[in-house]
Amino acid sequence: EVQLVQSGAAVKKPGESLQISCKGSGYSFAYYRIGWVRQMPGKGMEWMGIIYPDDSGTTYSPSLPGQVTISADKSISTAFLRWSSLKPSDTAVYYCARVRGDRFYYYLDVWGTGTTVTVSS
Amino acid sequence: QSLLTQSPSVSGAPGQRVTISCTGSSSNIGAGYDVQWYQQFPGTAPRLLIYANTNRPSGVPDRFSGSNSGTSASLAISGLQAEDEADYYCQSFDYSLRDYVFGTGTKVTVL
Numbered sequence: 001e002v003q004l005v006q007s008g009a010a011v012k013k014p015g016e017s018l019q020i021s022c023k024g025s026g027y028s029f030a031y032y033r034i035g036w037v038r039q040m041p042g043k044g045m046e047w048m049g050i051i052y053p054d055d056s057g058t059t060y061s062p063s064l065p066g067q068v069t070i071s072a073d074k075s076i077s078t079a080f081l082r083w084s085s086l087k088p089s090d091t092a093v094y095y096c097a098r099v100r101g102d103r104f105y106y107y108l109d110v111w112g113t114g115t116t117v118t119v120s121s
Numbered sequence: 122q123s124l125l126t127q128s129p130s131v132s133g134a135p136g137q138r139v140t141i142s143c144t145g146s147s148s149n150i151g152a153g154y155d156v157q158w159y160q161q162f163p164g165t166a167p168r169l170l171i172y173a174n175t176n177r178p179s180g181v182p183d184r185f186s187g188s189n190s191g192t193s194a195s196l197a198i199s200g201l202q203a204e205d206e207a208d209y210y211c212q213s214f215d216y217s218l219r220d221y222v223f224g225t226g227t228k229v230t231v232l
Binding site: 037062097106 | 123154155157159165166167168169172173178210212214216218219220221222223224225226
């Protein structure tokens with residue numbers, strides 16, 4: 001069974017750093033792109049970026065310049081989302097998902113379990 | 122601000138057919154970029170329902186169907202069931218933003 005299991009909820013203070021993870025299983029993790037999606041409380045979803053684990057090639061959403069870093073370690077079938085300095089506005093649920101389709105026609109066919117990030121002083 | 126607009130809510134009685142619309146523009150749906158649909162229950166991860174406008178992944182009932190026309194797309198649910206009560210989101214690509222975009226979401230209520 002194809003699965004993406006994400007790390008647990010995190011509660012942080014503004015200015016702190018954080019890295020959350022997304023571990024894939026049941027398929028060849030290196031050869032499928034992984035996308036990250038943000039869902040703020042009570043809101044819709046926003047595309048954050050995509051990484052190709054095999055070569056770590058990454059594309060970020062133009063709406064999130066420099067706010068997060070997406071990485072992956074194919075040897076442990078895991079993708080990461082990292083913040084160097086969190087803001088209260090980063091409070092959200094973050095989902096990873098497997099990306100299918102061709103460029104400009106990407107879709108998300110298997111979703112991770114979600115990680116709730118709360119940033120509050 | 123999403124470039125794909127959905128009606129906030131739709132409701133129907135069990136067994137009825139409901140349609141959810143996703144209104145875009147000439148820079149996304151109207152430009153021919155594929156539309157996907159996702160279903161999300163409260164507190165859970167979204168699930169892919171329709172990809173590439175009309176295709177259902179295995180395991181998705183054929184009660185769910187997708188279609189496009191001009192700058193809009195639609196998701197139809199026929200034979201509405203209580204278990205269909207959820208939020209539904211469309212998704213596509215927008216070339217003016219050079220980004221993938223989600224719709225504003227529609228809550229389906231089964232009366």
